Every structure is written in C-alpha cells, then in structure tokens.
Amino acid sequence: MAKFNPNDFLECHTNDVLNVLKSMKSAFPWIPKLSRDDIWELLFYSILLHDIGKCAIGFQKAGAKGKIWGYRHEVLSAAFTQFLDYDAETKNLIALAILTHHRYLSELPVPTRVEEFVWDGYLEKVNELLKNADYIEEVFLPKVPYWEGYILGKRSGKFKLPSDWKNKLKGYDFDDLMNWYERNCKAHRDVLIFLKGLLNAADHLASAGEISLRSLPFIAETLELKIPREKWRPLQEKANNVRGNLLLRAPTGYGKTEAALLWADANAYRQKKGISNRIFYVLPYKASINAMHERLLSYFKSPELVGILHSSSNYYLYSSSLEYKRLSSLYQKIFTPFKVTTPFQIMKAFFGVGFFEMTLSELANSLLIFDEIHAYEPNVLGIILAMLEILNGYGSRTMIMSATLPSFIEELFAEVISPKELKVSNEEADRFTRHRVRIIEGNMEENLEELAEQFKANGLMPALIACNTVDRAMETYKRLKAKGYRVMLIHSRFTYGDREELERKLRSNLNGYDFVVATQVIEVSLDISFKTILTEPAPLDALIQRFGRVNRQGWKQGKIADVHILTRGSEKDEKVYKPYRIVRQSVKILEELNEDFLWESSIPELVSEAYSSVEKELVESVLDYKQTAFDLFDGLQPLKRSGSEQEFYKMFQGLEIIPSRFAGEVSKLIDAGKGIEVHRYLVPIPYWKLFAIQKELGNVFTYDKKHRMMIANLKYSHKLGLLNESEENEIF
Known part of the structure; x- marks a missing residue:
C-alpha cells in the first residue's frame, strides 16, 4: 500500500502521479527551456521511485493499524536512484528531489556513516524493505516498461535492478550525495526547483484524487457571452492586441478587469482545450479579492477554474457554501488555472515559505495581473519589483493597472518590466467624472x-x-x-x-x-x-x-x-x-x-503632484527594499528550509485574537471538530497595535496552548468592535 484509509496500492498511486505528469507535460511545454531538455524524463523517474521506500514491512504494518512508522520512507526511496542508467550528477538530482518531496533536508534523518547509530537505523529499515523484495521484483518492476512507453513514448530501460541490488541498497553513500548538493546546489538551482516543485505538485494532486490539471477556456470567447465584442471599450480592444508586459491606466468603472482578462487572452499559451498558463490576479485586500472571485466565477462558472488564495480564503469558501475542504486544498496546488490572490501568497515562494519550489514552478511563464497597485507600502512595492524582475527570466508576463498611480511608481515598474502603455484619452476619461x-x-x-x-x-x-x-x-x-x-x-x-x-x-x-x-x-x-x-x-x-x-x-x-x-x-x-x-x-x-x-483626466497628474515633495525619499525607500529582497532571494536554496521564513511573517502578518467574551464558545467549537467556525470570532490586530495596547493596559493577552489561540482580555461590542479597555473596566 502507498496509502491507508482509504487504501491505495503503490502501483495505483504511482500510476495516478504519472497521469498528473502527463497532464503537466502537455500543459507546460516551456519547462524544459527553463531547466534542462530532459526534465520530463528526470521527473518520470523521480515519480517512479518516490514512494518505493514504502515497501518496508514496518511502514505497511504501521499504516494498516493507523499508526506512524517513525522513519522517512523517502530516505529508502532515494537509495534506489543508484540503479538508474544516468551519470552521477543526474542521479543525484533525482535522488535529492525524492529525498525532499515531503521534508526539507534540515528536517530529515539523512543517514551518515559518521554517526553509527543513524547508519545502523538506516540498515535496519533497509532490511524491513527487503522483506518485500519479491513485490518490487515481481509486481512493481514489470510495470516500468509500460509506464515508460505511456509517459516517455519509448521504453528507455533506464531503471534496472542488478543481481546484487539488495547489498548495494545497504551501501548507498548519502554523505557523497549531501556533499555534492552543497558544492553544486547553486549551479543546478533551476533544475532542482522544477524537479522538486513538479514532483510535489504531481504527488499532492494525485493524493487529492486528481489526475490532471485544469485549463481555462479561451477568455475572449468567454467574455463575449456576456459582453458582445461591439460593446468592448477602445482600451479593452487594444489590450487584447498587446503582446508582452502592459501598464494600463483608466478611471474607476471603465472596465479594467475585462481589459486585463483580454490582455491575458492575447498572451496565453493556447491549446485545443484552452489556455494552460497559470494566471494570477493580484489585489491588496481580502474584501476586493473575495468580490473579484465572485465576479470571475460569473464569467468562468466553475470554482475548479477560478481559485482564491489569501489568509482566510478557507472561511470565505466555507461561508460561500462552496466545497471548501476540497477547493481550499486544490487552490494550494498546481491545479486551478486562474487564481485571485494577494501579493503575499506569491511572495512566500521567494522567502522560502512552504513548498516554495512548487509555487515557483507554477509561476514560470505565468501571467500576472496587478490591480490597485497604488495601495502598497514601499516595502511591498520593493519586493514586488524584485519578484517581477526575477520572474521575467522565467518567461512570466505582467500587467500593472490603476486609476491613481503616481508617475514615479509607473517609472519604477517601467524600468523593471519595460511595458507597453495604454491610457484612456482625456476626453474619454472625463466622461467618468x-x-x-x-x-x-x-x-x-x-x-x-x-x-x-x-x-x-x-x-x-x-x-x-x-x-x-x-x-x-x-x-x-x-x-x-x-x-x-x-x-x-x-x-x-x-x-x-x-x-x-x-x-x-x-x-x-x-x-x-x-x-x-x-x-x-x-x-x-x-x-x-x-x-x-x-x-x-x-x-x-x-x-x-x-x-x-x-x-x-x-x-x-x-x-x-x-x-x-x-x-x-x-x-x-x-x-x-x-x-x-x-x-x-x-x-x-x-x-x-x-x-x-x-475631472478624471486630471487625476494622474494631481496624484503625482501630491507625491512630488516626497518622491525622492519614497523612491529610495522602494529601491532599498527591492535590493534587500534580491539579497534574500539570492540566498534562497532549493530543498532547504529558508531562514527568511520567520522574517516574512514578521514583516507582513499581524495577529488574529479572540476577545475573551468568546473564548468559551471558541473552545467548544474546536473540541467539537468545528475549527472552521472559529474564524467568525477572530479579530485581526497588527503588531504595532498589539504593542500599543500592552504599553497602555499591561499584559492583556494570553495564549491558550490547548486550543492554540491568542485571547485578548479586552471588551468587545457588536456595534463598536474591540475596545481599548480591559475586561475588568466598566463599559460606558
């Protein structure tokens, strides 16, 4: 078994993951150009061997009883890469992808001969695996030629078990593998990102019961069902003819969203069944993201085609009566072709948060639409600029749009993405006054x-x-x-x-x-x-x-x-x-x-004038943050947990607290398995406000370890909100 409850045979799960690979290979033909020509073949063998370590009898017995084995199966799986007919470098790349497809290197018990106890533990687990050697030789191995033909179009015969494979498995040199990684990680950075990222994506999707990616229907044709082409506004028509990066400025109410969709349609990779690029529509606030998700669903109908990602999108889906458990899981994966999100969800990948290689793989050749770009602070703008400069090298294209963008911000983006520009004429803009x-x-x-x-x-x-x-x-x-x-x-x-x-x-x-x-x-x-x-x-x-x-x-x-x-x-x-x-x-x-x-036509000039006295210091601040972001990104190593992760959360996230009057109700909900309902009782508080309250009122915040929630001993009113008064004081 590869999985339990429900049971899933190893060869069945492997087959499902390979089906996802087949879908990826068709959807993302640009990946080899961004990594190496034979990346799909390397990914095939990574998938083929990624779970073979689960053959260990200890894993099987523990799983059947609903228990955890206590050893990482991917360690055993990685040792099988020595039987691939590749040079040492290629085998190491595949081994590293397999080794880290669940945990990062710093979180794994990588066997080393230097520590006798660790090495003896590895040998003990290999012996557990060899008790199912007949399954590997008689059931799993005979399927490999069929899978090669199905995915690669040929029987390459790259994976063969020699007669002494059992002894060789016990002698695999993990020390040599880790030394190679430390010496060569930077030189093979892109290949490792795509190899691990796409292995994660395929494995996660197959485990979620999905064996193919979704494609978006052709956008212009979809829009025409609601807005006939003859009713498209001039700038919308022009956006549909722009190839490459675009900066668009138009008044509120003009129809910038539709212009952005038509730009995406013009820049998308088109296949018979639709558009396979991943499209990210980026907005600064949850409320506008939720509203945009609803709006896009009115065009594309299916929540499998339009996803939503922000810190509380699970609750939004739940309260919208959508299939929140399944959809919130799929939106984290390379499944949905169109995602409405915050810039912070994209930034996570550049700060090494979560399965960042998977996000970076999805961002390759993506179409990025940044709406309301004026709303960001200099630190966020600097990071966005750094991200876009990096993503340019991965084939991504970007559209920036706003009704109120100061000219110096326009110039900063122009330097990075060299966009074509579309602006509403003064006469047309003034119609919206x-x-x-x-x-x-x-x-x-x-x-x-x-x-x-x-x-x-x-x-x-x-x-x-x-x-x-x-x-x-x-x-x-x-x-x-x-x-x-x-x-x-x-x-x-x-x-x-x-x-x-x-x-x-x-x-x-x-x-x-x-x-x-x-x-x-x-x-x-x-x-x-x-x-x-x-x-x-x-x-x-x-x-x-x-x-x-x-x-x-x-x-x-x-x-x-x-x-x-x-x-x-x-x-x-x-x-x-x-x-x-x-x-x-x-x-x-x-x-x-x-x-x-x-007058609407005067707004861009007036906004630029409002910022003229501080333009120089704001530009310097944005560029400082951009350089800081570059320095952080440059130190990011695939397969390793980044030290920037904590820095990311400190920079951008505050706390969500529970007013003490709701603490009892929340505890009951958690104990009853209704954790999603807890969101109703959360109040977001930025860190600066937390410190200000503590300075004024003392330590009014306590942490409930059992339920993992921060409780604020502050008064709360359904009409006024959270008050700067401790619960002991009388309410007015």
Whole structure:
C-alpha cells in the first residue's frame, strides 16, 4: 500500500502521479527551456521511485493499524536512484528531489556513516524493505516498461535492478550525495526547483484524487457571452492586441478587469482545450479579492477554474457554501488555472515559505495581473519589483493597472518590466467624472453635527463618514448615534463574523442608514454607492478611492455629487500616513479645486503632484527594499528550509485574537471538530497595535496552548468592535 484509509496500492498511486505528469507535460511545454531538455524524463523517474521506500514491512504494518512508522520512507526511496542508467550528477538530482518531496533536508534523518547509530537505523529499515523484495521484483518492476512507453513514448530501460541490488541498497553513500548538493546546489538551482516543485505538485494532486490539471477556456470567447465584442471599450480592444508586459491606466468603472482578462487572452499559451498558463490576479485586500472571485466565477462558472488564495480564503469558501475542504486544498496546488490572490501568497515562494519550489514552478511563464497597485507600502512595492524582475527570466508576463498611480511608481515598474502603455484619452476619461470638491475648514470634531444636519436637509443620505483611525471612527459613531441618526460603524477591529454581517446589511439595506462611519476598509471593500462623503484628509490617491464609494454610476447619467474634505484630521493621523506632508500637499491641491469638478483626466497628474515633495525619499525607500529582497532571494536554496521564513511573517502578518467574551464558545467549537467556525470570532490586530495596547493596559493577552489561540482580555461590542479597555473596566 502507498496509502491507508482509504487504501491505495503503490502501483495505483504511482500510476495516478504519472497521469498528473502527463497532464503537466502537455500543459507546460516551456519547462524544459527553463531547466534542462530532459526534465520530463528526470521527473518520470523521480515519480517512479518516490514512494518505493514504502515497501518496508514496518511502514505497511504501521499504516494498516493507523499508526506512524517513525522513519522517512523517502530516505529508502532515494537509495534506489543508484540503479538508474544516468551519470552521477543526474542521479543525484533525482535522488535529492525524492529525498525532499515531503521534508526539507534540515528536517530529515539523512543517514551518515559518521554517526553509527543513524547508519545502523538506516540498515535496519533497509532490511524491513527487503522483506518485500519479491513485490518490487515481481509486481512493481514489470510495470516500468509500460509506464515508460505511456509517459516517455519509448521504453528507455533506464531503471534496472542488478543481481546484487539488495547489498548495494545497504551501501548507498548519502554523505557523497549531501556533499555534492552543497558544492553544486547553486549551479543546478533551476533544475532542482522544477524537479522538486513538479514532483510535489504531481504527488499532492494525485493524493487529492486528481489526475490532471485544469485549463481555462479561451477568455475572449468567454467574455463575449456576456459582453458582445461591439460593446468592448477602445482600451479593452487594444489590450487584447498587446503582446508582452502592459501598464494600463483608466478611471474607476471603465472596465479594467475585462481589459486585463483580454490582455491575458492575447498572451496565453493556447491549446485545443484552452489556455494552460497559470494566471494570477493580484489585489491588496481580502474584501476586493473575495468580490473579484465572485465576479470571475460569473464569467468562468466553475470554482475548479477560478481559485482564491489569501489568509482566510478557507472561511470565505466555507461561508460561500462552496466545497471548501476540497477547493481550499486544490487552490494550494498546481491545479486551478486562474487564481485571485494577494501579493503575499506569491511572495512566500521567494522567502522560502512552504513548498516554495512548487509555487515557483507554477509561476514560470505565468501571467500576472496587478490591480490597485497604488495601495502598497514601499516595502511591498520593493519586493514586488524584485519578484517581477526575477520572474521575467522565467518567461512570466505582467500587467500593472490603476486609476491613481503616481508617475514615479509607473517609472519604477517601467524600468523593471519595460511595458507597453495604454491610457484612456482625456476626453474619454472625463466622461467618468462624477465628483465635485467641497473643502471644509477644520476637523471632524468641529464640523460633524452641522454637516450632518445639512446632509439631512439636502437629502444626501445615506452618507459616508470616512475616518483615518478606529478611535476617531468610534467617537464619530457615538456622536451621531446620540443625535438620533441611524448609523453603522465599520472598521478592521470587528470579528470577521461581525464584519461579514455588517457588510451584508449594507449590501441589502443601504438606505436603512443615514450615515455609515468607516475607516480605510471602505476604500476597497463594498460595491455600494453613497450620495455624499465627509472625509478626514488623507493622501490624494486614498481620497480618490474613498470618493469612489460615492455616486458610483453617476457618470452614466452625467450626474455630479459633492465630496467633502476636512482640512485637518486627528493627532494620530501622522502615525497612519508617513510622511505626513503627502496629506498636507493633497489638501492644498484640493483647496485649489474647491467648488470645482474633479475631472478624471486630471487625476494622474494631481496624484503625482501630491507625491512630488516626497518622491525622492519614497523612491529610495522602494529601491532599498527591492535590493534587500534580491539579497534574500539570492540566498534562497532549493530543498532547504529558508531562514527568511520567520522574517516574512514578521514583516507582513499581524495577529488574529479572540476577545475573551468568546473564548468559551471558541473552545467548544474546536473540541467539537468545528475549527472552521472559529474564524467568525477572530479579530485581526497588527503588531504595532498589539504593542500599543500592552504599553497602555499591561499584559492583556494570553495564549491558550490547548486550543492554540491568542485571547485578548479586552471588551468587545457588536456595534463598536474591540475596545481599548480591559475586561475588568466598566463599559460606558
């Protein structure tokens, strides 16, 4: 048996993995050019031998009883590569791929003659394997010529067991293999990446019950079923004719997503049954990723064709009533041709996180679409630039698009990917104009009640009140609530379950509220339209994203809505936006436009002007991060666990905590095997906020080892979210 519960014979599992290989060979014809000409043959023999160590009688007996054997079968499997008719270098490459197809080298008990105890353990396990030597000789070996013909188209006879194979198995020189790896890893880096990555991918897919990859149907033909070609906009038509990297700038609402899909269609590798490139649609926020996944499913119909990957995509699939266990597993593999994801999921591969060779193999010759590229901090932009420069060498093509991209960011990407450029003409852009600037002197505290009354008197409800901090949003909510208005508060410090419920209420009954008070989360989340907005000052590109929640379809009727911008925020805003002079410059620009239309054609130039005073330092910061990323990537070794993995999580991930009032319920869910439901009770907290709370309130965080969860001894309100008050204090 190769697997138990359910049982799967070794030759059956091997056959399934080889079927995946056959599918890969057809789908990814570019792999040999990126590694070596005979990579498919090397992968064939890696698959052929990857599980042969499971013939050990100890593995069979332990598995039949539902127990763990306690030894790594891949160690025994790797020793069989000495019987391949290749030169020593090629045999070592195959052996290393087999040896690490479950664990990295640092995690394996690689036998060494230097340590007698370790070597004796290996010999003991070889003897266990040899008790099933008749199976290897009489059942497994006779199938090899058939498999060679099926996959390679010929009976190569590269694998033969000599008469003394049993003794030779006991004498395999693992020390020599490891020494060869240390000397030659860098020279054979790409081959090792693809060999291990594709072996992992094929093995994982076969184990999941899938024996072939999926291909995407031709995109232009699919789009035409919903949008007839004669209704394509000029830039969409042009995008469908661009070969190579592309930078596209167009207003919100123009149809950039469809333009991106048509660009992907033009650059895809086409086969009879569809497109076999892997396509990654990259967005910065989970909410916009979830919305995009739903949108793409409306085009391509099958969740097997359009996947989703972010830190809580499992829960999204679960709450969407999709087959979450199966799909969330498949989306981690080279199965789904189109994935909507965050840049962090792609970055993992470059930081050596997880089965990074598998991700790098999938990224080869991929099509990458970066939407909302303006939303990233300099550290993320620097890493993205470094990744794209590396992926250029692997045949990948990239499309960058935004409605509000500063010119200096455009130039940074132009230096790396040398894209063709498509921009909407000024005349066409101005057709999407739908906002008029209204500057309000002072801050939220000074103006809120008076403006709320004006909005009510002028029929401008529901209105959006956008705040820069959660604390300011809570204060604003309470003041409006005290005046008797129907108000909703939404920010990042609600549990995921409450946030989901709040967004559902907004989508289904927006007119049931006079005001929605929100932080930056509103910039990218919901496809809803307010009548007006009152916002604290922020960088101009962020403000334009906020304005995008107002009068969203007004351009269709030529309708203009007022957007109200305060000239001052709160003292804490300088910690949110750095350097803060971007905000001051943005306010100054908008003051000059007071009472005037915000013409869409002027936005790119205005955004660039807002950043002009800090352009030099931001460019330097981005390039510093880019170089740091290159240095990290250069030190990445295939088959080894990277030291950069912890650095990755520290850089980009905060914590998800459980408010203490829900700790008992969460413990019950975990004990009942309903761990997926726990997501409803999690509140995301960045590390800086964690440290700030600890500094103010002391150690209010405790770790539950049994249930592996961080509990915050803080008050929580379903209407206000997580509060900066310890549970002992009285709630207001």
